[in-house]
Amino acid sequence: MVKKIAILPGDGIGREVVEGAVEILKTIGHYYRHEFDFQYGLIGGEAIDQCGTPLPDETLELCKQSDAVLLGAVGGPKWDQNPAHLRPEKGLLNIRKQLDLFANLRPIQAHPTLQDTSPFKGEHLEGVDFLIVRELTGGLYFGKPSERTNQNGEEAVVDTLFYKRKDIERILETAFELARKRRKKVTSVDKANVLESSKLWREVAEEVAYRYPDVELEHMLVDNAAMQIIHKPNQFDVIVTENMFGDILSDEAAMLSGSLGMLPSASLSANGLHLYEPVHGSAPDIAGQGLANPIAMILSAAMMLRYSFHLMEEAGAIEKAVKHVLESGKRTKDLTNHPNQYVPTKQMIEEIKEALADDFAILNIMDCYA
Ligand SMILES: NC(=O)c1ccc[n+]([C@@H]2O[C@H](COP(=O)([O-])OP(=O)(O)OC[C@H]3O[C@@H](n4cnc5c(N)ncnc54)[C@H](O)[C@@H]3O)[C@@H](O)[C@H]2O)c1
Ligand SMILES: CC(C)[C@H](C(=O)O)[C@@H](O)C(=O)O
Ligand SMILES: [Mg+2]
Numbered sequence: 001m002v003k004k005i006a007i008l009p010g011d012g013i014g015r016e017v018v019e020g021a022v023e024i025l026k027t028i029g030h031y032y033r034h035e036f037d038f039q040y041g042l043i044g045g046e047a048i049d050q051c052g053t054p055l056p057d058e059t060l061e062l063c064k065q066s067d068a069v070l071l072g073a074v075g076g077p078k079w080d081q082n083p084a085h086l087r088p089e090k091g092l093l094n095i096r097k098q099l100d101l102f103a104n105l106r107p108i109q110a111h112p113t114l115q116d117t118s119p120f121k122g123e124h125l126e127g128v129d130f131l132i133v134r135e136l137t138g139g140l141y142f143g144k145p146s147e148r149t150n151q152n153g154e155e156a157v158v159d160t161l162f163y164k165r166k167d168i169e170r171i172l173e174t175a176f177e178l179a180r181k182r183r184k185k186v187t188s189v190d191k192a193n194v195l196e197s198s199k200l201w202r203e204v205a206e207e208v209a210y211r212y213p214d215v216e217l218e219h220m221l222v223d224n225a226a227m228q229i230i231h232k233p234n235q236f237d238v239i240v241t242e243n244m245f246g247d248i249l250s251d252e253a254a255m256l257s258g259s260l261g262m263l264p265s266a267s268l269s270a271n272g273l274h275l276y277e278p279v280h281g282s283a284p285d286i287a288g289q290g291l292a293n294p295i296a297m298i299l300s301a302a303m304m305l306r307y308s309f310h311l312m313e314e315a316g317a318i319e320k321a322v323k324h325v326l327e328s329g330k331r332t333k334d335l336t337n338h339p340n341q342y343v344p345t346k347q348m349i350e351e352i353k354e355a356l357a358d359d360f361a362i363l364n365i366m367d368c369y370a
Contacts, residue, residue: 002035003309006066008059008095010044011088012282013292013345014072020294020349021070021301027353028305028314031360039066043095044074044088044282054091060098064273068308069099070301071277076284084146088282096136101267101275102167103174104136105303106250110233113326114258116337120233128256130236131178134246135171136267138163139197141243161197163242168204170270175240176212182237185216189225189241189249201242222249229253250279259334261293264300266307274308276300286333290344293332295322298352321355328355 005025009018022038029036041059048054054074063069074088084090095101110118110125118125143160150156172188179186188205190198202219209217220228222245228235229249233256241249254260263279278296286292298318306315326335330351333342343351 002037003068004037004039004066005304006059006063006069007038007040008043008063008069008071009040009046010072010074010282011046011076012073012284012287013280014044014074014282016072016287016290016292016345017278017294017297018070018072020345020352021297023349024298024318024352024356025301027356028318031356032311032314032317034311034314043071043091045076045079047091048079048082048086048088054086054088055094055098060095063095063099063275066273068273068304069095069275070297070304071095071275072297073278073280073282075282076287093141095275096267097142099273099275100137100269100271102135102137102270103171103268104134104246105178105266105268106132106134106246106253106263106279107303108132108233108250108253108256108263110256111258111262111323111326114262114335116258116331117335118255118258120230120256124233125256127234130233130253131182131238132246132250132253133171133175133178133238133240134250135163135167135240135242136246137243138167139243161195161242163197163200165200165204168201169208172205172208172240174268175238176208176215179215179238180212184214185218185237187218187220187225187236187239189220189222189239189245191222191245192219193221197242205240225249226252229256254279259293261296261332261334262299263296264298264303266300266303268307272308274304276304276308290346291333292345293334294345294349295332295352298322298349317356317359318352320359321352324355324359325351 009015041062074092110128140161143162147158190201192198192202254263260280267275302315302318305311331342
């Protein structure tokens with residue numbers, strides 16, 4: 001059956017890395033005989049320029065009629081001074097809300113071969129393999145509309161951190177389900193010593209944990225969690241947390257994997273239509289120069305094969321090809337400290353395609369002798 005994939009490249013390096021993911025998916029389709037139908041849509045700054053809105057109705061419709069969505073990144077200095085409703089990031093927040101993509105999975109794995117650019121070395125990275133489960137459709141990002149006011153002649157602002165109990169419950173359940181398939185430990189990260197929302201979060205975490213007696217629950221305050229991720233990263237299995245804490249902690253944790261350009265993500269809904277995007281943004285500082293690392297986007301495509309299409313072997317083949325290329329010493333600029341020893345984005349994509357072809361050929365030979 002044809003699998004319909006909505007492709008939303010967005011802005012900056014989003015466009016460069018999305019092309020990499022599409023190339024890799026075409027290669028997978030070729031070897032494993034799957035038909036992928038790629039339909040392109042506008043989002044972010046480009047959509048503002050062409051349609052006057054960061055999330056056109058046609059894009060939303062395209063996504064709803066697809067089996068999965070791949071998104072590059074949005075944003076850039078060109079639109080930084082726009083009013084809030086005409087910011088590229090608004091398109092991203094809207095698509096998450098409209099498709100009810102409440103569970104954002106951000107897997108953190110250390111690659112011992114990538115120590116060049118990581119501040120962490122050797123045994124510090126051993127066994128580092130955890131999953132950040134970030135709530136994605138609530139919290140400060142979606143509270144009452146932000147407000148600039150005037151209090152007794154002084155400029156003032158309000159942002160509101162808002163959660164309903166059922167929204168906290170469903171993200172915690174998701175985390176416990178995922179932990180059950182992993183090492184059975186959930187670290188719930190909050191700021192319960194200050195925030196009312198975190199107090200409710202903690203209560204709900206305890207209630208949900210009661211239903212998962214085989215999974216260990218620990219609570220950790222977010223400031224301590226930020227330190228522990230650096231101090232002893234292999235203590236974590238599943239970290240579950242609210243929207244903004246998850247945003248910040250995942251960029252921090254990205255450095256355990258060598259670069260922000262390595263970190264993929266899956267944004268899951270309850271209705272089966274999921275979106276996949278790298279954790280990084282549009283990186284205006286390197287856009288258009290062939291310096292973007294396409295691996296986060298390509299690994300996001302692998303997550304799509306796994307979570308949306310249940311193509312486990314194919315997803316594994318992509319992850320293995322990426323590993324082989326890294327082991328062979330090929331690096332994009334973010335992954336090396338040697339100023340002249342790196343490959344441009346397009347070549348990295350070619351290397352991964354070649355590694356896929358090689359691995360597939362070996363599999364075929366083994367099949368012949370089986
Ligand atoms: N999901 C998204 O679309 C998303 C996520 C984060 C930021 N943004 C937007 O992107 C714009 C830039 O934000 P920022 O600079 O704070 O964050 P960013 O993630 O775009 O970049 C942060 C730093 O990491 C580097 N980097 C990021 N991805 C890389 C990759 N694949 N390969 C190599 N280096 C990479 C960049 O060059 C930059 O130095 C802003 O408009 C922001 O709102 C969008
Ligand atoms: C661009 C921004 C709104 C977004 C977020 O904070 O969710 C980004 O940082 C991310 O991590 O996807
Ligand atoms: Mg972020």
